[in-house]
Amino acid sequence: MAATALYVFQKGFNYSQDGAGNRLVYHLRGCNLRCPWCSNPEGMDFARPGDAAVTTEDLVARALRSKPMFFDGGGVTFTGGEATCQFEGLKEALTALKEAGLNTCLETNGTSPRLPELFPLVDELIMDFKHYDSEKHRAVIGTGNEVIAANLKEAFARHPDLLVRTPLIGGFNAAEEDNARFIRFYRTQPTQHARFELLLYHEFGRDKWAQCGKVYTVRNAFVQEDVRKRYEAAMRDAGLTVVRT
Numbered sequence: 001m002a003a004t005a006l007y008v009f010q011k012g013f014n015y016s017q018d019g020a021g022n023r024l025v026y027h028l029r030g031c032n033l034r035c036p037w038c039s040n041p042e043g044m045d046f047a048r049p050g051d052a053a054v055t056t057e058d059l060v061a062r063a064l065r066s067k068p069m070f071f072d073g074g075g076v077t078f079t080g081g082e083a084t085c086q087f088e089g090l091k092e093a094l095t096a097l098k099e100a101g102l103n104t105c106l107e108t109n110g111t112s113p114r115l116p117e118l119f120p121l122v123d124e125l126i127m128d129f130k131h132y133d134s135e136k137h138r139a140v141i142g143t144g145n146e147v148i149a150a151n152l153k154e155a156f157a158r159h160p161d162l163l164v165r166t167p168l169i170g171g172f173n174a175a176e177e178d179n180a181r182f183i184r185f186y187r188t189q190p191t192q193h194a195r196f197e198l199l200l201y202h203e204f205g206r207d208k209w210a211q212c213g214k215v216y217t218v219r220n221a222f223v224q225e226d227v228r229k230r231y232e233a234a235m236r237d238a239g240l241t242v243v244r245t
């Protein structure tokens with residue numbers, strides 16, 4: 001087995017929010033997007049020489065030791081930052097975990113053109129889909145959504161266990177018309193293996209931005225719970241499977 005190191009800024013157990021059951025979750029360092037509401041700004045920047053790294057061997061050994069903790073269908077999850085920014089190491093780790101018979105989950109922003117290569121190695125795929133309109137996506141996050149939308153279509157068509165997550169951000173993607181447009185797009189896709197989750201904007205990461213020397217610019221982006229309920233109902237009416245994790 002080769003020994004590509006993965007740069008990690010946080011790891012620990014989490015129940016159900018990062019894939020099924022109780023999971024060992026690795027937050028990989030570095031993200032290629034710059035969402036102004038990001039709740040992990042300390043993980044946005046890429047690794048520098050001397051940063052802590054874990055080899056695939058150590059990661060698999062730790063996961064095997066943790067097996068008794070993987071109850072309710074748990075396993076290992078990679079998230080970030082954006083895990084696919086360390087693509088080779090991620091692929092190697094996922095391959096080794098599957099060979100060891102462990103359940104794997106990947107949480108991704110969907111921007112890697114190579115994402116479909118990982119589909120066979122990932123039992124559960126969690127993909128963000130933040131905006132259906134590429135120009136609005138670019139204006140706020142810095143890149144268009146073309147690759148993300150293409151990967152999402154591939155995942156709808158080919159991945160057997162897909163969770164699509166959309167953070168509802170007031171002033172960005174949370175108007176009634178936005179929900180209708182998301183639904184209109186989803187209805188053109190084969191969504192029978194997909195679940196959908198709407199997340200409410202929160203500011204849990206706000207203080208961390210200052211601690212990282214970054215400026216938090218989001219204002220007035222809260223969305224009310226009754227709005228989320230209404231959007232979820234519209235999605236269910238359109239035949240989509242809506243969940244809360």
Ligand code: SF4
Binds near residue numbers: 037082
């Ligand atoms: S894609 Fe995720 S990790 Fe990257 S900036 Fe956006 S919210 Fe943060």
